Amino acid sequence: MSAVVALSNLLDARQVWRGRAVPIVEGEQPTGWPMLDAALPARGWPEAALTEILMPADGVGELRLVLPTLARLTQGQRPVVLIAPPYLPCAMGWRQQGVNLHRLSIVDAEEKQVLWAAEQCLRSGSCAAVLAWPHQADDRSLRRLQVAADTGRALAFVFRDRKHLTNASPASLRLELTTTPSTAIWVRKCRGGNAPSQAIPFDSVQRLSSLCRIHERKKQSA
Amino acid sequence: MLWACLLLPQLALDGVLRHRTDDTPLVLVDGPINARTIVAVNARARAAGLYIGQRLTAAQALLARFDAIPYDADEVERWQQFLAGVAYRYSSQVALLPHAIVLEVSKSQSLFGSWAVMERRLRSDITALGFRHRVTAAPTPHGAYVLAGVSDGQTALSHEGMQRLLDDVPLSKSRLPTQAMDTLPSMGVRRLGQLLRMPRDGLQRRFGVALLQAMDRLMGDAPAGLDLYIPPDGIDWYVELSHEVENIAALVFPLRRMTGDLAAYLSGRDGGVQRFLLRLEHRDRIVTDVPVGMLSPERSADVLFDAARGRLEQVQLPAPVLALRLIAEDLPSFVPAGRDLFDERPANALPFEQLRERLRARLGDSAVHQWGTTIDPRPEHSQHVATEDEGPLEPRPRPTWLLERPIPWRGALHIVSGPERLETGWWDGGDTRRDYYIIETDMGQRAWAFCAPGEQSGWMLHGWFA
Numbered sequence: 001m002s003a004v005v006a007l008s009n010l011l012d013a014r015q016v017w018r019g020r021a022v023p024i025v026e027g028e029q030p031t032g033w034p035m036l037d038a039a040l041p042a043r044g045w046p047e048a049a050l051t052e053i054l055m056p057a058d059g060v061g062e063l064r065l066v067l068p069t070l071a072r073l074t075q076g077q078r079p080v081v082l083i084a085p086p087y088l089p090c091a092m093g094w095r096q097q098g099v100n101l102h103r104l105s106i107v108d109a110e111e112k113q114v115l116w117a118a119e120q121c122l123r124s125g126s127c128a129a130v131l132a133w134p135h136q137a138d139d140r141s142l143r144r145l146q147v148a149a150d151t152g153r154a155l156a157f158v159f160r161d162r163k164h165l166t167n168a169s170p171a172s173l174r175l176e177l178t179t180t181p182s183t184a185i186w187v188r189k190c191r192g193g194n195a196p197s198q199a200i201p202f203d204s205v206q207r208l209s210s211l212c213r214i215h216e217r218k219k220q221s222a
Numbered sequence: 223m224l225w226a227c228l229l230l231p232q233l234a235l236d237g238v239l240r241h242r243t244d245d246t247p248l249v250l251v252d253g254p255i256n257a258r259t260i261v262a263v264n265a266r267a268r269a270a271g272l273y274i275g276q277r278l279t280a281a282q283a284l285l286a287r288f289d290a291i292p293y294d295a296d297e298v299e300r301w302q303q304f305l306a307g308v309a310y311r312y313s314s315q316v317a318l319l320p321h322a323i324v325l326e327v328s329k330s331q332s333l334f335g336s337w338a339v340m341e342r343r344l345r346s347d348i349t350a351l352g353f354r355h356r357v358t359a360a361p362t363p364h365g366a367y368v369l370a371g372v373s374d375g376q377t378a379l380s381h382e383g384m385q386r387l388l389d390d391v392p393l394s395k396s397r398l399p400t401q402a403m404d405t406l407p408s409m410g411v412r413r414l415g416q417l418l419r420m421p422r423d424g425l426q427r428r429f430g431v432a433l434l435q436a437m438d439r440l441m442g443d444a445p446a447g448l449d450l451y452i453p454p455d456g457i458d459w460y461v462e463l464s465h466e467v468e469n470i471a472a473l474v475f476p477l478r479r480m481t482g483d484l485a486a487y488l489s490g491r492d493g494g495v496q497r498f499l500l501r502l503e504h505r506d507r508i509v510t511d512v513p514v515g516m517l518s519p520e521r522s523a524d525v526l527f528d529a530a531r532g533r534l535e536q537v538q539l540p541a542p543v544l545a546l547r548l549i550a551e552d553l554p555s556f557v558p559a560g561r562d563l564f565d566e567r568p569a570n571a572l573p574f575e576q577l578r579e580r581l582r583a584r585l586g587d588s589a590v591h592q593w594g595t596t597i598d599p600r601p602e603h604s605q606h607v608a609t610e611d612e613g614p615l616e617p618r619p620r621p622t623w624l625l626e627r628p629i630p631w632r633g634a635l636h637i638v639s640g641p642e643r644l645e646t647g648w649w650d651g652g653d654t655r656r657d658y659y660i661i662e663t664d665m666g667q668r669a670w671a672f673c674a675p676g677e678q679s680g681w682m683l684h685g686w687f688a
Contacts, residue, residue: 059667059686063622079574087623090685091593091605092616101593102609107581108589117581125571152571179666 029155032068035200036185040173041193045069049172049191050146050156054165058086060179061202062159064097069155070129071098078128081121083107084114086133115141122148122156129155143170177202223442224328224337224379227366228309228348229356230302230321234293235262237301240352241461241476247288251278261293289464300459301353304483306451308347311490312340317363317448322370324363324448337377351486360384362442364397368414371395381442388440389415398436402429453491456551459483466542470534473502473543477534478527480548485523494519494556499549500530504541512537515587516579519554525576532583599646600654601684618642619660621670621685628682631671634664635681643675660687 010016029045030037037043045051055062070080080103082089091101109117111134118132122145130149134141137158149156158171165176165188174188184199230236234250242248247267251258258278270285278290306323309316312334315326327340334340341357348355356374360366365384369376372395378384391414393403398417405428411417417425418437426434438444461476477500488494497515504510514530572580581590594608595616601624640659647654656672661681663669670685 057665057667059623059669059688060665061668061688063688067622085623087686088605088626089593090601090621090624091595093620093622093624093685093687094593095595095615096620097622101595105578105590105592107585108591109585113585117585120580121577124574124577126574126577183666 029069031065032072033065033200033202036065036202039187039196039200041190045155046172046191047155048150048153050142050149050158050170051173051175052142052158052160052169052171054160054162054174054176054188056162056177056179060177061183062177065175065177065185065202066129066131066157067094067097067099070104070131071100073128074100074103076128077103079103079105079126080129081105081107081127081131083117083121083130083132084109084111084134085131111135115145118156118158119144119148122152122154125152125154127152127154129157131157131159133159139168139170146170146172223326223361224331224359225361225363225366226312226325226327226337226341226344226357226359227319227363227370228305228323228325228344229358229367229370230305230323230353231356232262232354233301233321234298235264236353237297238291239264240479242464243475247272247285249278249281249288249290250293251290252293258290303451303454304459304487305348305351305353307453307487307490308351309344309490310451310453311492312344316451317446318451319363319367319448322367323451324366326363327359337379341377347486351483360387362440363446363448364436364440365442368395368397368440371397385418385441388418389413391415393417396440398440399429399432402433405429455553457484457487457548457553459548460545461547462545463543466544468539468542470537470539473534473546474531476546477530480546481526481530482523484526484548484550485521488521488553488556491553492556493553494521495526495550495553496520497550497552498530499547500534501547501549502537502539502543503545503547504543508541510537510540510543516575517582517590518575519556520575520579521556522573522576525573525579528576529579529583532580535583599644600652603647603652619687621687623686623688625684625686628672628684631663631669631681631683635661635669635671637678638662638668644672645675658684 029047031044053062053065074080075098082104085106089106094104095101107117114132114134115137118130118134121127121130137160142158145156145158162176169189171189172191176186176188178184178186178199183202185202186199187195189195238248238250245266247270248264249260249267249272250262252261253259260272260274260276260278260281263272263274267285267288272281272285272288302318302323306316306318309323309325313325313327313330317324327337331337331340334343337359341359345355345357356370358366358369358376360369360378361381361384365378365388368391369378369387372391376387378387393406393412393414396403396414406417411420418441422434435444439446459480461480463476467473484495496519497513500512500514502510502512512533514533516529520526578590591607592609593605595605595613596603597613598604638660641657643657645655655675657675658670658672661669661671668687669683670687671681671683673680673682
């Protein structure tokens, strides 16, 4: 029995087929951060998929990362839902970032109901983006969110502590925010491409300080 | 003028059947207790040989098991009123005749299209609600009513056309005063056309003025003399269940019917409902009330059903349920949500209102809300639960997360910018004097913190620039 079989024979007999990478469609959901967009395979958030944002502590810029997107969506009169946020969203602060509060709904949910509510919102197809802060989310529940986001064609964002980084996740995109030595974004996983090996500088302060500067200028001119 | 007539030949039976899921032989009976006769039969009972006018005892000899429900005239009237409410969406002139509803449609044609289109819509509405019906149209309401009694679908758009159709109607179906109808056939007058051509003075001498008046009303020579239907301002619907229900799941079917009816009624009235009450009735006049409230007036059947079911599922039944009642006293006006022509949402998307009501039904009435800004500079009072948000934009930076109450911060920090002095609140006793700074902690977090004026110690954390 000859051990050598020509590959072309196998291919012709359709016993073997060549796998092909799924073409990445350039999405229409820019993050609002050009350097991050450039690093992501879809040139923005993966559409109709789950994005996981991991952070070492609250207040390191996790909202500023998504606020340009939320501002764009709510200005376009598309509903955005926050589920069980850890603090009160400061209405004025969100308005300053350009968010249209008419389209921003906040859902207070108990810990056990957070994932249910997130799934309902995502699956409904009526939300443009859903942000959730689940305390306990395992692989299975995240997978459910991923499927629901796909069904409802919505952007799903899940904010979690950095300690979950070691666990595998079904999210299409995993971003980690780091603060030392400076604030940066690490792409830990992105479907449809290799994660960049370097951190993306995240100069989140800029927007804030530009706001301060405008204020200073106003004060001077007054 | 064009009047449509909606004849409801089986109103009593349809009203009973639509709340039943099982297809068992069923009859409606009426008459004195010792001589009950059948007044309506469903298809299964008819197939078994039961017929209208049969004695109940005879029917029981024919068929061992069937449901006999007493005929309820009040119930029939309620259903007729309900359907008049549904018909009200097509015309402001709706009147009730025995077993029928007539409505003036010529003026509604500019809105709904020609009569053929309107007829199709009317039929599909009534069919969806589960009522058998006949629809006819004629220039006079009584003319349409007589035509409906003969056969379904007759349409006469002109007086001449109506005359032609009426000519062939047997006198027995002409709905004219019965006294004359008994005598005329023996005089050789069998068709309505013959009667209409007879000399009027002779008819008046023989049969009195009542017959002529009825004929004039029929042909439109005299006013129709109808009392127009006025939709009530509140509703109170009652459904008796066919058996004792111990499980909430068994209430879902009648509930779906009721909320569907409510939606049909509301669109007839061009209104919505924001809160209504489901009352579950048990034995001994014990009731369980399930209030259903929504954030804004709604009238879509799915939204109403979803909201009601969500509330109902949380109820612990203390006893079996015998009847279900739906009470809505306040029916506010309804403004439908605007939809984008180039809507990018998936085709099967749920309306956002429905999603919101679904969340509220499970998580609690206050679980879903929106924030709006106020003009109060104090952070504690700077926002409130609101749907409108029209205040001026604050020029100084504000955080994105606000702590519900400030907490002391003892960690290391350095000041990024500040201070911004807030010295306000004297008018309501909540006097506040603080210097706010944007600070950065050693973890790289950006925070909004304050301390006593001019001190830069004893930091209180009040928000995060997340």
